[in-house]
Amino acid sequence: ELKVEQNPLFLSMQEGKNYTIYCNYSTTSDRLYWYRQDPGKSLESLFVLLSNGAVKQEGRLMASLDTKARLSTLHITAAVHDLSATYFCAPPVSSGSARQLTFGSGTQLTVLP
Amino acid sequence: NAGVTQTPKFQVLKTGQSMTLQCAQDMNHEYMSWYRQDPGMGLRLIHYSVGAGITDQGEVPNGYNVSRSTTEDFPLRLLSAAPSQTSVYFCASSYGIGPTGNTIYFGEGSWLTVV
Numbered sequence: 057e058l059k060v061e062q063n064p065l066f067l068s069m070q071e072g073k074n075y076t077i078y079c080n081y082s083t084t085s086d087r088l089y090w091y092r093q094d095p096g097k098s099l100e101s102l103f104v105l106l107s108n109g110a111v112k113q114e115g116r117l118m119a120s121l122d123t124k125a126r127l128s129t130l131h132i133t134a135a136v137h138d139l140s141a142t143y144f145c146a147p148p149v150s151s152g153s154a155r156q157l158t159f160g161s162g163t164q165l166t167v168l169p
Numbered sequence: 170n171a172g173v174t175q176t177p178k179f180q181v182l183k184t185g186q187s188m189t190l191q192c193a194q195d196m197n198h199e200y201m202s203w204y205r206q207d208p209g210m211g212l213r214l215i216h217y218s219v220g221a222g223i224t225d226q227g228e229v230p231n232g233y234n235v236s237r238s239t240t241e242d243f244p245l246r247l248l249s250a251a252p253s254q255t256s257v258y259f260c261a262s263s264y265g266i267g268p269t270g271n272t273i274y275f276g277e278g279s280w281l282t283v284v
Contacts, residue, residue: 060211087270098259099212099275106270144211148269155267156202156227159211 058083058149062160070168072134077163079128079145088128089146089157090119099144102130135167172196175260175276182250182283190245190279192260198274200263201243205229205256206278212259218243219266250283257281 105121148155202217214227218237
């Protein structure tokens with residue numbers, strides 16, 4: 057059974073600080089998705105990491121993927137309040153007739169002024 | 170371009186009632202799927218489809234039926250609602266046969282309460 061573990065589950069940080077969210081998964085997957093979700097809202101696609109060693113950056117967020125270690129990270133640089141949200145990682149894993157996304161429990165990020 | 174449209178947005182059902190959550194996409198995507206999200210958890214896959222006439226079960230399919238008669242529509246049916254089906258339901262779609270690297274587009278969600 058595939059397990060996707062994110063840590064921390066809850067993160068409270070000061071504006072201007074840096075932090076990293078970790079996503080470990082138990083089954084081989086050569087790519088990984090990161091999503092953001094605001095309370096009561098849908099999921100917003102942040103990154104799609106397509107290969108081992110992939111690194112993508114958008115604004116204050118940078119994601120990386122190490123498929124050999126089955127680890128992805130989401131690094132936050134100089135956090136601002138607008139980044140407060142829940143972040144999910146999801147590796148696609150073969151199941152049935154197509155690959156399927158398996159989501160972690162999410163990391164609830166609160167950025168304090 | 171409407172993207173992925175879900176209806177209704179909110180629904181209250183009594184135990185034992187049936188209903189259908191509608192999902193439509195206007196991007197000509199082959200892959201469509203339904204997820205449920207319970208409080209404090211990630212999304213779990215209910216059913217998915219890789220094209221018209223083709224459906225398959227996900228992680229939590231019990232109590233739900235789907236069909237895919239057209240590329241655009243992928244309705245989710247609750248046959249006999251139970252309180253355990255109280256959740257937020259998300260429909261998603263993408264090009265190709267699933268999340269192989271294509272962007273997955275999510276609908277706005279349908280909040281379902283079963284009393």
